[in-house]
Amino acid sequence: MVTAAVSALSLSLAPAVPAAADANPGSVIDVSAGQPALTPAPKQQTQEPEPTGSLRPADDGELxxxxxxxxxxxxxxxxxxxxxxRVDALTTETATTTANPSGTLTYDSSLLPVRVRKDHRWVPVDATLQRNADGTFSPKAxxxxxxxxxxxxxxLATMARDKASLAPCPGPRRCPPRAPPAPA
Incomplete structure (x- = not known):
């Protein structure tokens, strides 16, 4: 323990040695020599850029x-x-268009349907099964x-569009019997 204290003491008492000075000041090689001159940054635009993709022209031939x-x-x-x-006339199962107070339009879209037309109005997609009058089941929307x-x-299942249907239960076996009606 005494030796550690003495060596620490001797280190702290050692004279400071100045850093070695460069014998030839300015002899550092110029790293920018032979490089092309720097191009100044472009001046700032004084006009606001035109918005892109957010405005629909007044005369849109697709509407x-x-x-x-x-x-x-x-x-x-x-x-x-x-x-x-919201612009209801431009609403689809997968997209809505909203007119903003600023004069711009917001177009929101989805890959899958999020709403369907039911009784002449838009309702959210609802996969909850409900019993139909004929004993079959269908999603609510x-x-x-x-x-x-x-x-x-x-x-087993039928899609009404294009008259596509899945095969009935295979072979001589019948589909399971219909469940009794739910109590009223």
Whole structure:
């Protein structure tokens, strides 16, 4: 323990040695020699850039007259109220268009249907099965009409669009019997 204290003491008492100075000041090789001159940064633009992809031209040839009228009406309502307005005429199962108070439009889309038309209005997709009057089952709100068998000899599942249906239960066996109706 005494030796450690003595060696620490001797280190702290050692005279300071100055750093070695460069004998030839300015002899460092210039690393920028032979390099091209730097290009100054471009001057800042004084005008705001035009927005891209957020504005729909007033005369969009892809819209029907009814859609164009609905869009114009929604844009006016949004500007007047200061609140965003959904353009129902441009709503689909997978996309919505909203007119913003600033005059821009917001287009939201989904890869899969998130709403379906039911009784002339949009409702959220709902895969909850419900019993139909004929004993079959169907989702409450589906993008494609789909019916599941309630039992018996009917096909296991049927899609009404394009008359596509899955094969009925195979062989001589019947589908399981229909469940009794739920108590009222």
């Amino acid at each position: 029907t007259a009814a859609q164009q009228t609905a869009l114009t009406s929604a844009q006016k309502q949004a500007a007047t109220t200061g609140e965003p307005v 589906a993008a494609e009409p789909l019916t599941f068998s309630g039992g018996g000899t009917s096909p």
